[in-house]
Amino acid sequence: xxxxxxxYNPDKPMENRITDIGPQKxxxxxxxxxxxxxxxxxxxxxxxxxxxxxxxxxxxxVYTVRCGGARVMSVTHIREICEIADKHCDGHLRFTTxxxxxxxxxxxxKVDPLIKVLESRKFDGGSFKFPIGGTGAGVTN
Numbered sequence: 001x002x003x004x005x006x007x008y009n010p011d012k013p014m015e016n017r018i019t020d021i022g023p024q025k026x027x028x029x030x031x032x033x034x035x036x037x038x039x040x041x042x043x044x045x046x047x048x049x050x051x052x053x054x055x056x057x058x059x060x061x062v063y064t065v066r067c068g069g070a071r072v073m074s075v076t077h078i079r080e081i082c083e084i085a086d087k088h089c090d091g092h093l094r095f096t097t098x099x100x101x102x103x104x105x106x107x108x109x110k111v112d113p114l115i116k117v118l119e120s121r122k123f124d125g126g127s128f129k130f131p132i133g134g135t136g137a138g139v140t141n
Contacts, residue, residue, distance in 0.1 A: 031092040033060050033106045050132035051111060062104055063111050067118055067130040069101045080121070080129070088114040100134050 009015050027035065037056035044054040052064045070077075081101060085093040088110060089103045096102060103114055118130040 029092075031062070031090065031104055031106065033062050034104070036060065046136045050135055051115070052135060053108075060106070061108070062106055063108060065103045065105075065111060065114055065118065065132060066096070066100050066134045067103075067132045068128075068134060069095065069099045071099050077129070084114075084117060084121075084130075088117060096134075098134075101130065 007016060027038075030038070033056075037058060037060055040057045042055050042057055044052050046052055047063075050066045052066070054062045054064065056062075069081075073081075081093065082091075085091055085103060089105050092104050094102045094104070103118075105111060105114060115132060118132055119128065121129040123129055
């Protein structure tokens with residue numbers, strides 16, 4: 001039989017079973033500060049349009065810079081988003097349900113350099129690639 005020659009044991013069907021078919025579990029990719037404080041967040045504040053701070057019971061803080069995204073993105077655009085996240089956010093970002101992009105940093109000193117980079121990126125026509133906002137009294141995507 002083909003299965004027996006590949007190592008399948010009919011007496012123990014769960015032995016050596018491949019269980020990683022499909023996407024990996026989402027919480028494996030949490031930023032360390034998010035994983036450490038999951039379910040222990042006290043409050044969040046909107047510092048300015050598009051910039052939030054979330055504070056945990058432990059005193060840890062996460063700063064989020066939200067910017068507009070598109071429903072359909074090119075590979076080049078996604079690579080640019082990933083490049084920004086790698087350089088400024090230790091590779092962490094998330095997409096909201098309304099297709100906005102949230103860059104997350106664990107230190108307030110990282111927020112302004114991130115905002116400068118986002119504001120400096122423009123399309124050839126002059127519009128912002130990453131318009132910051134979408135929180136509070138701001139326009140969302």
